[in-house]
Amino acid sequence: MPGNKYSSSNLPGTPRTRLERLLRERELKRFSRDFNEGEGELSSAQDSFSPESSTSWLNNEESLQPLSGARTSHDGGARQDFQASKQRLLVVANRLPVSAVKHGDSWQLEMSAGGLVSALLGVTEFDTRWIGWAGINVPDESGQKTLTEALAAKNCIPVFIEEEIAHQYYNGYCNNTLWPLFHYLGLPQEDHLATTRNFKSQFEAYTKANQCFADVVSKHYEEGDAVWCHDYHLMFLPKYLKERNSDMKVGWFLHTPFPSSEIHRMLPSRSELLKSVLSADLVGFHTYDYARHFVSACTRILGLEGTPEGVEDQGKLTRVAVFPVGIDPDRFIQALELPQVKDIVKELKQRFAGYKVLLGVDRLDMIKGIPQKILAFEKFLEENPDWRHKVVLLQIAVPTRTHVLKYKQLTSQVHEIVGRINGRFGSFSSVPIHHLDCTLDFHTLCAIYAITDVALVTSLRDGMNLVSYEFVACQAANKGVLILSEFAGAAQSLGAGAILVNPWNVAEVASSIGYALNMSADEREKRHHHNFLHVTTHTSQGWAETFVSELNETIVEAQLRSRQIPPPLPIEAAVDRYACSNNRLLILGFDATLTEPLDALWRKGNQIKELKHKIRSDLREPLRKLCDDPKTTVLVLSGSNRNALDNNFGDFNLWLAAENGIFLRATMGEWMMTMPENTSMDWVDSVEHVFEYFTQRTPRSHFELRETSLIWDYRYSDAEFGRLQARDLLMHLWTGPISNLSLDVVQGSQSIEVRSVGVTKGAAIDRILGEIVHNKGMKEPIDYVLCMGHFLAKDEDIYSYFELMLPSETPTSSSSQVPTPFGTPTAGSSAAPLKKQHSLSPGKKSSFIGDSMLDPMMGADRMSLLEGSSLINLQAENYFSCSVARKRSKSRYLLRSSDEVLELLRGMANHC
């Protein structure tokens, strides 16, 4: 990106691979950090947001430290320099690290709870601005101004959302629809009478809220910034941002699980959300499973191509990668050394003397499996009477999303179970469960983690779960045991040191509690050591650095890739050159060039087969005009069979070349063959057998037996499955029927074609032109060529054919494997001797070009006629080779879709 000083491509001696570049960037960062630490100018505590306190907003007391990157007046010069070298990062999340809360008549800024805030507090490496929803309704302008100013001191920028929209966006679409769905809890029943339970109105509010975020981001964005969007609240944000500025560097990270595509497809707006997320440059998840689910949702629901790198849509890659979050362990480890924390530890130890302490810390959310945890504890007490009155469960249930009905119901349910169990197993002097509906301050939380013997994390699903990390960080002395749900993302990192459980299996959790309480000191030590090492080496700081480095890198790679993509066809210039030429040749592909766009076919479901090979109706008129222009020759050159071309173009005055140019006819005349030497179909039975086998096993795939080739087409099948089947099919072909035959296997993006060696459009064009020139009795040289199609790589030799006709100073696009004009070096091409073949299907009348029996005037002589008569006089500026919707191409130009083809042909037709 121009002006982006963080593009590693700007560095001298640029490393060539992504890994090299990322390692180098890391090293530079480490160097810069070490340097500054050595100077003693910057301590991370100074530079980061301090969450341990809250402040009154109206009083504007500055007891909170600013977020990283805030410039304060007492900054020294070195600090300024270091700050200046930091990359600007806009963190955009629904929640700001502080929430404005009303206390009586005044407002206070309080620390927000939840893992996302905790994770991002550790991010100090960047010059960060945090953009998020203010969390409260502030309708008046002066109120908004005051809050904005108060937040600015923390480098926070509020997004104000009107109350009803915020309600439907946050309580409705986010937390009543996306949240339960992404955690495998299904969708709520839609209720048309209640707007809050109506997908449509909630969805509209969601899009509006995302627009509000986009407005604020755009306002604060500076060129070169990295914009990091967070979580399911902001799935539309990447799209809105890119629409405003396509150069913006946009990453999106999901903190929750991304469910299996079978779950995601239940969502009414499933496609829009996926497409929007794909507008980002980089998409990140906590675990490989979530990333895998996302890619397969894109392939199955959107029909796009999933690659090991991410998701590809017409050559545009959205990178998808895994970035497991961590915590800032030092914050916890250092807190335990504070006298006030030590006091709380002492007090708690006295309070629970003689008891083993089990701990749960969760937002009071149905995904956290709090009822299941408590029921498992009940079962444990039931089965282990010896442990009664020797063990307590402390359950900290942080209130959350209290306006959502399901959360209210959960609160009552949990209270009821706790009451019942305490009644059952409690005594005058003790109760087994201490359940607190509250938010703890940071120091108390650390102290509780430190005195705990067994932490119980029983989430039914959880993106990561940072409580498990925090517990481990605070257990250096105690070496307590972690019981961890296998459905939390953390199970993939802390699984080896924890006791993994299925939270739905209450009996298993109960017995795990027993196992943990009785575990030997030696085993506890080993398990703790393993997890402690992980928690202290996989920090939130590293997480953010890796994500932003990858984002920078993704942009560099996209630039490199886009350099290989042909530039867009300058339609106006192509039309102008056409207008002032005298003898023009238009070579047009058919499928995906002149046919309906795939999207339209896709939607029409079962009618696909009928519609598949039809020319777009809106193209008929301009095409007819072009065909009827005496100064223009139109040739449709396609892989399709003769029938398909006859049916579509029989009433146009043009030339048709079917089966990649093997058959040729003017629509006024008979079909003839250009390359009879390439039409042997001896191999067809054995290949057909394999194609049949795979067609039966791949729903919505089909194969087509053409006169000179066989094609298996899986473009309407599930993309992922289709690709797997295609790989398998190729293996079968190579090891079986074609292993000893001289055949070409041509892979399309969603097809596999088997044809005789040497049959390509480039090989056929020479003879086709010979025939056309002769047939039309052309006297004037061709001075304009448009050669345009969605051609397979193998058939792109046609572009090179014309390149070689240009005056010699014109650079050619490729020098290897190109046919020479009027005779290619390829085996079986026009240079080979012509001979009659008898493998054509009966019923079609064909002549061979060069077959003296059928047409004594045609043949090899005609080729030399053309060669010798310089009937092509093409200047570079009059040659337009153009790929349609295939970005990896040797063509000079690119048109993105058949819509643009329409625009071009209409423009030309205006000059007929």
Ligand SMILES: O=P(O)(O)OC[C@H]1O[C@H](O[C@H]2O[C@H](CO)[C@@H](O)[C@H](O)[C@H]2O)[C@H](O)[C@@H](O)[C@@H]1O
């Ligand atoms: O902001 P709230 O609606 O009150 O909810 C709090 C946060 O909950 C979710 O946290 C997730 O992020 C954690 C860090 O990556 C992860 O460990 C945890 O498993 C997730 O549930 C939510 O995704 C955040 O957006 C909320 O802020």
Ligand SMILES: O=c1ccn([C@@H]2O[C@H](COP(=O)(O)OP(=O)(O)O)[C@@H](O)[C@H]2O)c(=O)[nH]1
């Ligand atoms: O009273 C509390 C208890 C916990 N937490 C924090 O809330 C976060 C919970 O994150 P987790 O990833 O476990 O789950 P989430 O709530 O984000 O789904 C942790 O960082 C806790 O330290 C908090 O802010 N206040």
